[in-house]
Amino acid sequence: MVVFTGAGVSTESGIPDFRSPGGVWSRMKPIYFQEFVASEDKRREAWTRAFSGVAGWVGAEPNAGHRAVAKLAAEGKCSAVITQNVDNLHQDAGVPAHQVIELHGNASYAACLDCGLRHELADLKGPFLERGEIPACRSCSGLVKTAVVSFGQPMPEAAMARAEEEALACDLFLVLGSSLVVYPAAGFPLMARRNGAALVIVNREPTEQDGYATLVLHEEIGPLMSAVVGVN
Ligand code: APR
Numbered sequence: 028m029v030v031f032t033g034a035g036v037s038t039e040s041g042i043p044d045f046r047s048p049g050g051v052w053s054r055m056k057p058i059y060f061q062e063f064v065a066s067e068d069k070r071r072e073a074w075t076r077a078f079s080g081v082a083g084w085v086g087a088e089p090n091a092g093h094r095a096v097a098k099l100a101a102e103g104k105c106s107a108v109i110t111q112n113v114d115n116l117h118q119d120a121g122v123p124a125h126q127v128i129e130l131h132g133n134a135s136y137a138a139c140l141d142c143g144l145r146h147e148l149a150d151l152k153g154p155f156l157e158r159g160e161i162p163a164c165r166s167c168s169g170l171v172k173t174a175v176v177s178f179g180q181p182m183p184e185a186a187m188a189r190a191e192e193e194a195l196a197c198d199l200f201l202v203l204g205s206s207l208v209v210y211p212a213a214g215f216p217l218m219a220r221r222n223g224a225a226l227v228i229v230n231r232e233p234t235e236q237d238g239y240a241t242l243v244l245h246e247e248i249g250p251l252m253s254a255v256v257g258v259n
Pocket residue numbers: 032033034035036038039044045046047050111112131204205206207208209229230231232246247248249
């Protein structure tokens with residue numbers, strides 16, 4: 028089995044999703060990759076968002092849904108967790124990092140867009156908030172950005188290749204908490220289904236792919252997965 032998650036698995040941890048009423052995109056516009064690269068103002072806005080915790084990631088804890096997925100992984104019932112989320116909560120819940128495939132990156136650290144050098148947010152926050160210093164690479168002075176894949180930014184090739192491999196190898200593809208509207212990520216459920224896997228979608232609202240699913244459950248993920256997997 029492969030578990031595929033979206034922002035809906037993290038709302039019970041207090042992190043707003045994107046497209047529910049009141050979701051992130053109802054309150055702010057995405058900053059596109061090209062905007063970040065081209066405009067110092069947009070970089071300043073992006074870093075203000077990142078350090079102000081506006082997305083709700085800072086201090087969030089895994090919820091029952093994450094714990095249920097971690098139990099499935101620990102019991103060897105789930106070979107990989109393909110996630111669109113950047114909040115690190117699957118890893119925090121105990122899914123081994125090598126089993127988490129992050130299609131849209133990770134918000135808990137930053138990286139240089141030129142040389143790839145990793146930068147810790149804690150080192151960047153003070154100079155930005157106290158002196159307005161927009162993060163630049165300490166090695167090559169290139170632009171530094173949180174390790175999240177923005178709209179318009181190339182998808183991580185290795186993660187995409189692993190996700191395709193897992194989608195084609197599984198017999199059950201379980202979607203938890205995604206509206207399935209953002210491609211190429213949303214292509215993996217269909218890829219698994221077309222390859223003969225059963226597709227189960229657990230999502231509060233109907234999704235664009237409900238019609239292809241073997242089973243659709245419009246339920247809250249935490250309570251349902253706790254009951255099914257036996258975690259609290
Ligand atoms: N239980 C079940 N479903 C839930 C819950 C919950 N507790 N909370 C929210 N949902 C559902 C919502 O009904 C919604 O359909 O989760 C879905 C989340 O959809 P989106 O907000 O569109 O999030 P996601 O599908 O992850 O977005 C994909 O879009 O903006 C980009 O990069 C961003 O990774 C993100 C991508």
